[in-house]
Amino acid sequence: xxxxxxxxxxxxxxxxxxxxxxxxxxxxxxxxxxxxxxxxxxxxxxxxxxxxxxxxxxxxxxxxxxxxxxxxxxxxxxxxxxxxxxxxxxxxxxxxxxxxxxxxxxxxxxxxxxxxxxxxxxxxxxxxxxxxxxxxxxxxxxxxxxxxxxxxxxxxxxxxxxxxxxxxxxxxxxxxxxxxxxxxxxxxxxxxxxxxxxxxxxxxxxxxxxxxxxxxxxxxxxxxxxxxxxxxxxxxxxxxxxxxxxxxxxxxxxxxxxxxxxxxxxxxxxxxxxxxxxxxxxxxxxxxxxxxxxxxxxxxxxxxxxxxxxxxxxxxxxxxxxxxxxxxxxxxxxxxxxxxxxxxxxxxxxxxxxxxxxxxxxxxxxxxxxxxxxxxxxxxxxxxxxxxxxxxxxxxxxxxxxxxxxxxxxxxxxxxxxxxxx
Amino acid sequence: xxxxxxxxxxxxxxxxxxxxxxxxxxxxxxxxxxxxxxxxxxxxxxxxxxxxxxxxxxxxxxxxxxxxxxxxxxxxxxxxxxxxxxxxxxxxxxxxxxxxxxxxxxxxxxxxxxxxxxxxxxxxxxxxxxxxxxxxxxxxxxxxxxxxxxxxxxxxxxxxxxxxxxxxxxxxxxxxxxxxxxxxxxxxxxxxxxxxxxxxxxxxxxxxxxxxxxxxxxxxxxxxxxxxxxxxxxxxxxxxxxxxxxxxxxxxxxxxxxxxxxxxxxx
Numbered sequence: 001x002x003x004x005x006x007x008x009x010x011x012x013x014x015x016x017x018x019x020x021x022x023x024x025x026x027x028x029x030x031x032x033x034x035x036x037x038x039x040x041x042x043x044x045x046x047x048x049x050x051x052x053x054x055x056x057x058x059x060x061x062x063x064x065x066x067x068x069x070x071x072x073x074x075x076x077x078x079x080x081x082x083x084x085x086x087x088x089x090x091x092x093x094x095x096x097x098x099x100x101x102x103x104x105x106x107x108x109x110x111x112x113x114x115x116x117x118x119x120x121x122x123x124x125x126x127x128x129x130x131x132x133x134x135x136x137x138x139x140x141x142x143x144x145x146x147x148x149x150x151x152x153x154x155x156x157x158x159x160x161x162x163x164x165x166x167x168x169x170x171x172x173x174x175x176x177x178x179x180x181x182x183x184x185x186x187x188x189x190x191x192x193x194x195x196x197x198x199x200x201x202x203x204x205x206x207x208x209x210x211x212x213x214x215x216x217x218x219x220x221x222x223x224x225x226x227x228x229x230x231x232x233x234x235x236x237x238x239x240x241x242x243x244x245x246x247x248x249x250x251x252x253x254x255x256x257x258x259x260x261x262x263x264x265x266x267x268x269x270x271x272x273x274x275x276x277x278x279x280x281x282x283x284x285x286x287x288x289x290x291x292x293x294x295x296x297x298x299x300x301x302x303x304x305x306x307x308x309x310x311x312x313x314x315x316x317x318x319x320x321x322x323x324x325x326x327x328x329x330x331x332x333x334x335x336x337x338x339x340x341x342x343x344x345x346x347x348x349x350x351x352x353x354x355x356x357x358x359x360x361x362x363x364x365x366x367x368x369x370x371x372x373x374x375x376x377x378x379x380x381x382x383x384x385x386x387x388x389x390x391x392x393x394x395x396x397x398x399x400x401x402x403x404x405x406x407x408x409x410x411x412x413x414x415x416x417x418x419x420x421x422x
Numbered sequence: 423x424x425x426x427x428x429x430x431x432x433x434x435x436x437x438x439x440x441x442x443x444x445x446x447x448x449x450x451x452x453x454x455x456x457x458x459x460x461x462x463x464x465x466x467x468x469x470x471x472x473x474x475x476x477x478x479x480x481x482x483x484x485x486x487x488x489x490x491x492x493x494x495x496x497x498x499x500x501x502x503x504x505x506x507x508x509x510x511x512x513x514x515x516x517x518x519x520x521x522x523x524x525x526x527x528x529x530x531x532x533x534x535x536x537x538x539x540x541x542x543x544x545x546x547x548x549x550x551x552x553x554x555x556x557x558x559x560x561x562x563x564x565x566x567x568x569x570x571x572x573x574x575x576x577x578x579x580x581x582x583x584x585x586x587x588x589x590x591x592x593x594x595x596x597x598x599x600x601x602x603x604x605x606x607x608x609x610x611x612x613x614x615x616x617x618x619x620x621x622x623x624x625x626x627x628x629x630x631x632x633x634x635x636x637x638x639x640x641x642x643x644x645x646x647x648x649x650x651x652x653x654x655x656x657x658x659x660x661x662x663x664x665x666x667x668x669x670x671x672x673x674x675x676x677x678x679x680x681x682x683x684x685x686x687x688x689x
Contacts, residue, residue, distance in 0.1 A: 065648070104574075105685065142684070165571070165579060168551075192574045197554045200539055204546035209623060212537040215635060232632060235443070235532040241628040253638050260643070280551040280587075284580040287570065288689060294576035301687040322682070323689055355687050357678070376685055377663075378678055384667055394681050396674030397667040406675035411688060414679075 005041050018050060085262045090123075090152050093132035097123045098183035099151075100174065101135060102193040105354050105375070106142035108149055111189045111252040116150045118217060118255035119187050122227070123152075125219065134183060134268070138162045138170055146265040150258030155268045161276065164283040171201045173274055178206060180271050185225075190214070190249035199249045210247040215254050217244065291325045296342060299325035302353040302374075304344055307331040308360020308382060311401040315359065318404040321411055327351065329361045345370035360400045363388030380404070433469040433562055436520060438513065438527040438540075439498070441477060441486040450482040452489040455528025457598035459591045460493050463526050464599070466559060474516060476501040476509035479613060491609030492601030498609065501616040506624060510540065512616035514547050524567065525588045529554065535624060538590075545588045552588045553581055557595055 014026040036051040053063035097119040101112035108116075116133060123131035132152035137143075139162060146154055155177065161169040177183070188199035190213055203210040213232035220228035223243035231240045232251065291299070303319045304327035305312075319326045328338035330345060344351050346366035356374040361367060363379075363386055371377060371391075379392035380400045389395040396403055437460050442453030463471040473490055477483060479500055491498055501512045517525060530538040545552035557572040560580070567587065571579045572594030583589075642653040666674050682688050 165581060192555070196538070200537075200542040201552075203539065204542040210537070210539070212535075212539070233629070234534060234536040235445070235530065237443070237445070237532075237632050238536075238629050239632045240535070241630070242623075242626070253635070256641070280584050281553060282582040284568075284582060286573075286689070287578040287580050289576060289578055298575045300575045300577070301682075324687075355682065355685050376681065378681060380674070380678075384665065389663075389665060391663075392665075393663045394677060395663060395665045396669065396678065397665065398669065398671055398674055402671035403674045403678070406671045407678055410675055410679045 007041055085148070085260060087147075087262045087264070089264045090130055090132045093123075093152070094126075094129035095123075095131040095184040096134045096153070096181055097131050097185045097187065098134045098136060098177065098181075099187045100189075100195065100198060101137065102189050102191055102195050103137055103139075103141055103143070104193045106140060107375070108143050108145070109189075109191075109193070110257075111191055111193075111195075113149050113257035114252055114254050115187055115189050115250055117257040118250055119185070120150045120258050121217065121255055122185050122187075125226075131184065133263070134181070135265075136174065136177065138173075147262045148258065150261070150263050151265045152263050153268045154265045155270065157270075161274075161279075164285070165281070166279065166283065167198060167201055168277065168279050168281060169274075170198060171205060172277055173270070174198070174202050175205055176270060176272060176274060184246070186247040188247075188249050190251055196249060199247065203247050206247065208247045209245055210249055211240075211242060211245050212249045214244075214248050214250040217254070288323070291319070291323050294325050296325060296327060296344070296349045296351060299327075299351065299353055301325065301355045301357075302327045302344070302351055303357045303359065304328060304361060305332050305338065305359050306361030307335075308362075308400055309337075311404075312337055314401050314404055318408050321408045324357065325353075327356075329358075329367055330364070358388050358392070359404065361388050362386040363391060433466060433524060434520075434522040435463045435466060435469045435471045435524045435526060436474050436517065436522040437463050437471060438525065439473050439475050439487070439490050440528070440531045440533070441475075441483045442532040450486040452486060452598070452601065453528055453532050454598075455530065455590075455592055455595075457490070457493070457528075458593070458595040459526040459528050460490055461598040462556065462559060462591055462595050464494065465596065466562070469524075471495070472520070472522070473498040474501070474513065475499070476503045476513050476516075476616070478503060478505055479611065484611065487611060488606040488609060489601045491611075492603060492606030493599055494602075494605060495609055497612050500611050500613045502613055503616065503618060506621055508619045508621040510543050510547070511619050513540070514544055515617065516614075517544065517548065521586075523565075523585045523587075524559075524562075525550075525586070526556075527588065527590050529590045529592045541588050541590050548586075548588075550586050550588050551583050552590070553583055554590045554592075555594065556589045556591045559589075 011026050011030060014020045014022050015030055017023060037045060037047050040046040053061045056062040099115055099119045102109055119133040123133050133150055134153040134155060135146065135151045136155045138157050140158060157173055189195035199210060211229050211231045214229045215232060216230035218228050219226060225244050227244035229242060229244040231242065233240050301324045303322060303324035305315050306329035309315050326342055327344040328342045330343060330347060332338045333340055333343045343349065344367060346369045348370060350370050352373050354375045356371050357378045359380045362383060368387060368391055377392045379388045379395040380403050381388060381397060384397045439456045440453045442451045444451050463469060473495055475487060475498060487498055501516060503509050503512060527541050530536045541552060553569055553571060555572050556569055557578060558570040559567060560570055561568040565585045567583050567585055569581045569583060571581055573579055642650055644650045644653060666677060
């Protein structure tokens with residue numbers, strides 16, 4: 001087709017004249033049906049102020065200036081934003097930065113993401129010779145965003161020998177990795193979830209003196225590795241300024257997590273098969289603890305009740321069967337159904353549960369603040385329009401007593417099956 | 423604990439103790455975690471518990487060390503070490519000579535570097551297994567100890583480890599008993615000479631009182647003013663959660679059950 005623009009002055013005139021009977025047809029034909037702005041024939045931007053906005057519920061024209069209206073579809077916006085982050089690929093890295101995330105509950109924790117952010121700082125410091133961030137993950141995981149967290153290479157080790165509490169087998173794998181690839185930096189989280197233990201074992205085995213409790217890092221040409229770090233010592237009362245060693249155990253919030261780029265997260269495999277070694281520590285599995293004895297602020301799984309709960313015996317029974325710690329909203333506490341120390345929210349306890357089940361809670365802003373850091377929120381509620389449903393990852397609209405009853409029956413049935421199978 | 427579990431002789435236990443520092447006054451005291459370690463050792467039946475400290479004996483540390491003696495001990499072995507020395511060789515040699523079955527220590531010291539590395543280095547040097555973060559020792563039978571390890575979020579894990587072993591305790595272990603004044607005065611501090619190795623690295627570092635860590639700012643990366651305003655003012659909107667309306671209670675329960683299974687919170 002030719003590039004010459006053919007103008008139809010009559011149609012342009014109709015398009016300008018809103019009162020013309022053919023106005024809408026011509027607009028659609030010219031491709032300006034919904035557009036409020038187009039390139040004119042002379043290369044100027046033409047605007048049609050009448051095409052902006054929409055009719056509000058009371059018959060008045062409303063203009064939404066957020067840009068949502070002009071975007072093609074509102075729904076896919078968040079997903080396309082994730083896709084549109086630039087992909088950074090490092091084909092032949094100058095060096096490796098090895099990170100061993102905790103992966104509590106099979107996902108990257110906030111601490112892990114901070115650590116990966118720190119690893120990116122180290123890897124990207126010299127644009128001429130960029131390093132690659134290598135993450136080592138033990139056991140099965142549920143994480144699907146290694147790319148967004150800043151992982152270039154991913155070593156995923158599975159098998160019965162590295163599952164559960166297996167520090168010796170994991171240490172063996174890390175030592176084999178160290179021999180195979182010689183990472184320039186080792187970063188581990190200094191956390192109770194296992195990183196602190198594994199990192200110290202690795203330090204003792206490699207004979208490296210690690211920096212523990214690191215919370216700040218800055219470039220320094222005089223140091224051997226080119227970096228200085230600030231580390232907490234003496235039960236958190238002293239800061240040590242020191243040259244950064246090869247192995248670093250870092251605290252949470254040591255760096256900003258990666259947010260603006262995507263990375264390859266290319267799977268890697270160890271070049272050699274791990275030697276099977278006799279473990280001197282045998283894991284007999286987790287012990288059932290009384291969920292009522294666990295502090296609400298650190299409980300992993302909370303079943304929380306609100307104003308919508310009528311059958312309190314059924315609720316307590318469900319909490320017992322599920323093995324969940326009980327929580328409550330302010331209303332349930334004020335009405336005397338639950339103890340004050342069970343209250344969740346800004347005026348009660350700020351909880352950090354991985355799974356939070358809200359039964360009959362509409363979700364006052366104070367309550368939602370209290371559950372900010374929960375990973376998965378499940379809501380059971382009668383009202384489909386309440387704020388808790390908006391926050392929840394899974395919401396069931398219905399009578400809470402009946403849903404809980406059915407849930408208890410399911411759990412008991414599955415336990416029965418497991419017992420029969422065993 | 424069952425008393426018959428130790429009928430094949432008593433269990434030799436050594437507790438590594440250090441001089442703590444009160445977080446408010448800065449005075450010397452029993453280190454909290456080490457005192458818990460002593461308490462754990464005291465709770466073992468038919469165990470011969472010995473206390474071992476490596477460091478300098480002066481006025482401040484003597485009061486703190488006598489605090490451990492007040493938990494029911496006649497004596498404490500003290501390996502003489504100057505300030506800023508690496509105590510690893512001295513402690514390792516002493517343990518090799520004494521040959522205990524179980525070594526209990528606190529997780530981290532309250533003074534000095536406080537990196538919590540000493541138990542790991544000892545385990546590596548002696549070739550013993552190490553278990554960290556203990557809540558209780560349940561049983562010791564025929565050279566195998568059954569331990570209860572404290573996990574975050576109040577969870578517990580049961581482990582079996584072959585002795586000799588090194589274990590560390592943290593704040594999840596039982597609270598220490600009060601130190602009695604009389605036994606603390608009567609107890610002996612047995613000072614022994616030991617090899618001294620200087621910690622050259624530590625001397626090079628600059629130490630200063632910990633300053634408050636900067637609070638992380640909430641960075642909003644938004645293109646438009648409306649997004650920035652929303653991030654600052656609006657409450658959380660629906661994150662694309664799944665909503666089940668008009669379903670039978672059984673269906674809803676099945677969906678919840680599936681999620682709980684996936685998250686692994688059902689036991």
